[in-house]
Amino acid sequence: MSYIRFRKHYLHIPYLVLGALEFVVLYAIFTFLSPLLSFAGVGYPSVDTNILSASLFALILSCGTLAMGGYLSMVHESVSALFFRTLVAYCFVGGIGLKLLYLVLPSANPGSTNLFWAALLASLVVILLRLAFLKIVDSEQLVRRVVIFGAGDFAASLLDEYERNMRALGVRIIGCIADNPNGAVDADKLLPTPYDFYQFCKQNRVSEIVIAQQERRRNEGGWLPVPDLMECKLRGIAITNGIDFYERELKKAKLDMVHPSWIVFSEGFKASKTRAFTKRSLDLLISLTLLAVMLPFVILTAIAVFLETGRPILYSQTRVGMLGKEFRIYKFRSMRQDAEKDGKARWASANDNRVTRVGAFIRNTRLDELPQIYNVIKGEMSIVGPRPERPEFVSELKEKIPFYDTRHYVKPGLMGWAQLKYPYGASVEDARGKLEYDLYYSKNHSLMMDFLIMIQTVEVILLGKGVR
Known part of the structure; x- marks a missing residue:
């Protein structure tokens, strides 16, 4: 068996082993560099501080790898692309994570100004480790x-x-x-x-x-x-x-093979009041924290939209939420004011000429989604869940796609499993593809899976994936 199931989510043992090996390597690199940095006048930390600092260094950089999709992408990418992705994960994402962590836990800060070099060395060593790991795992003896x-x-x-x-x-x-x-x-x-x-x-x-x-x-x-x-x-x-x-x-359901008995007799698709309460509590905590942190960006985005195209700054649409209940979703306006002047709903297309210059930027960076924090605070949405669709599209999709309504038994979210795994959906066929991932999430969703989705969404934001 090459997988384990933890909290209903399948985790492949080869990647778990690789993650553990990388953590040990990162810890060892930081520990090895500590005395070298002390010779540069930084000052050698105490043993307890060094253990804490090395552990946090390894943990944050490992999360950076996960956030940038470093494990699944390493099979399909060239060595140069793998190096670039790892460098971004360690020096940018990991670097920001470490700086924020040291603000909260200054005692864990080793006082070194050479974390960049530690991250660079870690990138080189870890890439060699991954290449060797791929050779071993893909060998005929272990497959x-x-x-x-x-x-x-x-x-x-x-x-x-x-x-x-x-x-x-x-x-x-x-x-x-x-x-x-x-x-x-x-x-x-x-x-x-x-x-x-x-x-x-x-x-x-x-x-x-x-x-x-x-x-x-x-x-x-x-x-x-x-x-x-x-x-x-x-x-x-x-x-x-x-x-x-x-x-x-x-990590998705094959829609052509899904049948009612699979849903009825499967061990998934379970509603839990305890989990719902915990998820709601975390939604409030995360959304309020996110609002406080992103408030300057909210103000700057509002000013940029107003200066380019005037009012209204916000754009609202009716969306279908949990159990089919409709609600108003809010976004910063990224299209012209006459984008749907005839009142007819349209799918967004690639290089859509209705998108403004400011709109293109805030859509790529997902800044246009920030007002939906209000929907999360109200309880209409969650931080993680299937993306809510417009009623006009839902009516069409329910007729053309079997089991489409099953996605409405989970509260919609700011980010979701389908958004990570499937490109932007702008057709009925795309909606079918996304539903396969939404079905998997509806069946197996857990707080651990929500946490993984939140971390991996960093890659979607930084690389502008799934935007039109």
Whole structure:
């Protein structure tokens, strides 16, 4: 097993191991540099202070890596891009985090003006560690070898997702076993049907069989070798439902395979009064703190909007919230005043000519969303949750997309899982893609997952992802 499930969220063990190794390396680098910095006249801290400082240095820089998406991106990026991303994570995001931390805990400040060099050295060492780690985890001795039972559209989409994403997770799909003569999987991906499933798995070092049948009824031509699968399960080979595999590896639900029984009998989709109270308390604490910290930016943004296009500074829209209840959402106006002069709702498009110059900047930096802190304080929104849509779009999407209404059983949020994982949505097909992530969040949401989303949203803001 290469994953664990903590608070309903799947965490892949290879990345947890890498994170732990990086923490140890960062701690060691800071500890190693401390006596060197003391020779430069900084002054060597006490043992207790040095342990605290080294621990906080390692923790903040590790959070910087998480915030900049350093783990998942390292498989797809070149070494130079990986170095740049790590440098931003350590020297910019981590540097700001350390400066803020030292304002709150001055005793943890080692008094060094050379934190930049420590972060630079850490970047070099950690990149080498990641490259070596990738070689080891992706080796044939350690990868998790998987066989897909099924050759329909679902199996084909799993193979496509594997080529684009799953290689990063130490998974090796060796092929598909057809359950139906009319399949959608390419012939070179098909495996001959084994006479003895267990011996086949043993000979090919298969650790998991994924059941990805499009149709299981025999009168449709499909078949399921239940006795063989039972033997494999009882002898230590994991048998996994395709939709569960998809959810576990890709952190989203495969909408084409979702059915009512999956929602009814799944261990997720649980409403908890205790969690709701805790989440509401954290929403108030975070939103009030955010308002205090961002107040200067709120004032400057309001002035910039007024100077460019005059009043109104704020723009409000009706959105659909929890349980379908409508409310008014507030933003700084980023489009011309006549953006929808005919009163007809439109999706935003790439390079939308309705966006003003100030509007383009505040949309890229998400400053236009700051007035929604008011919606969070009122309780209409949460800090984390699915983004609320306009009623006009919701009516259309409910007709065209199955289970679209399930996203309204969770309070909408300023930031969300779909916003992290999917580009800007401006069509029905985009809404389907985002719903797969919203379904995963609705099923598995927890305070820990909210915390991870908040940290990773830093990358979205800094790199201007998902903006039109």
